[in-house]
Amino acid sequence: MPTMTKSPLAAGNLYGLTDEQLQLQEMVREFVKREVAPHAAEIDETERFPVETFKKLGQLGLMGIPVPAEYGGAGSDTMSYVLAVEEIAKACGSTGLSFAAHISLGSMPLVYFGTEEQKKKWLPYVTSGEFMGSWALTEPQAGSDASRQQTVAVREGDSWVLNGRKTFITNAPYARYVIVMAMTDKSKGNKGISSFIVPTDTPGFSVSKHEHKMGMRGSPTTELTFENVRLPADCMISEEGSGFKQAMKTLDGGRISIAALALGIATGAFEVALAYAKEREAFGQTIGSFQLVQAMLADAATELHAARLMIYHAARLKDANLPHTQAGAQAKLYASEVSARVTANAVQILGGYGYLKDFPVERMMRDSKLCEIGEGTSQIQRIVIARNLGL
Ligand SMILES: Cc1cc2nc3c(=O)[nH]c(=O)nc-3n(C[C@H](O)[C@H](O)[C@H](O)COP(=O)(O)OP(=O)(O)OC[C@H]3O[C@@H](n4cnc5c(N)ncnc54)[C@H](O)[C@@H]3O)c2cc1C
Structure with missing residues (x-):
């Protein structure tokens, strides 16, 4: 046999x-x-x-x-x-x-x-979890177009002196250091950007503003100001001028985790909506017995499964040291758009109760939106994917 x-x-x-x-x-x-x-x-x-x-x-x-x-x-x-x-x-x-x-x-x-x-x-x-990790690329005038860095680092003897402003920076108030991208040679465009470890107790560094957001409200998003922040030369990460390349590689990995974030939020909302559909009654039957409600849940289950396969595939490519730029961008694009649909439909399935704070789905819908914006918007993911198609 x-x-x-x-x-x-x-x-x-x-x-x-x-x-x-x-x-x-x-x-x-x-x-x-x-x-x-x-x-x-x-x-x-x-x-x-x-x-x-x-x-x-x-x-x-x-x-x-x-x-x-x-x-x-x-x-x-x-x-x-x-x-x-x-x-x-x-x-x-x-x-x-x-x-x-x-x-x-x-x-x-x-x-x-x-x-x-x-x-x-x-x-x-x-x-150790004693401090939070934080990374600062985005500036008021440099979001999707991250090469437009206005924060500058000037060499003075054995030191680098940083001046400028970063915006939308996660975790900075709880960080021991922030990894900061700054322009060290403007004439070289994005090849003139370098990356620095900035200890948060360095004079001239400050968390200058806390943002108030529609979602992700328990995660600190802040503006940082650098006023003559003097750093020893060994605070530069890798070679001068390699900061932009470092940022792109960092985002290649980071996007897989934002895709997982989108998937998690959507799965949480789906589980609430499914349980609700099995219990809530209208017209003498549970709302889950209506085919229009079933369609929303069936689509959600299918799209979540597809998103999960794409994310795990991208993670496995990264673990195998194989190229994962395309797979990561596709996973993030797809999972974040699925998450927006699934969380909005979860609110729909709960009806008026979905709109109340008594249930978590309205929070999940608000939180989910960030996944279509952070670490590259959906438009930028499409650009990355198209570039990988040779366009
Ligand atoms: C909660 C939160 C946390 C964040 N955390 C961090 C962090 O820790 N560190 C960090 O460095 N940044 C962080 N960011 C910043 C985030 O990465 C940027 O907001 C994002 O990259 C978009 O940049 P922007 O906001 O300047 O939008 P813009 O670049 O001004 O884009 C505005 C609109 O134009 C579109 N657009 C721009 N260029 C193109 C193009 N070429 N083709 C088509 N459409 C285009 C965009 O898709 C978008 O719809 C965070 C943002 C948020 C909201």
């Missing part, structure tokens, strides 16, 4: 996750139930950053999932990191966003491009 090969896609493990990935997913799920879900509505309402949650995530070893163990991380893979973002975002988009920005933007550039000394010195601050 032919022997059956055991499929990795066993029941309960449809996405072929390893034992370690399944364990991590379960651990995060338990943590989220206990420590994240109970605070999600309150931090949204009061715009409070849940610093205690991140300290606890640090104690569990989750604040540096993909960071090598010698720098205090868990030495795990992108796939595990993506699973963690998805689980957190199912309950709380704000916590998911700050977590994703902490790792993808505030930690990984040092892993990719830092010297051994820089990694040993700075990464333990973030992998």
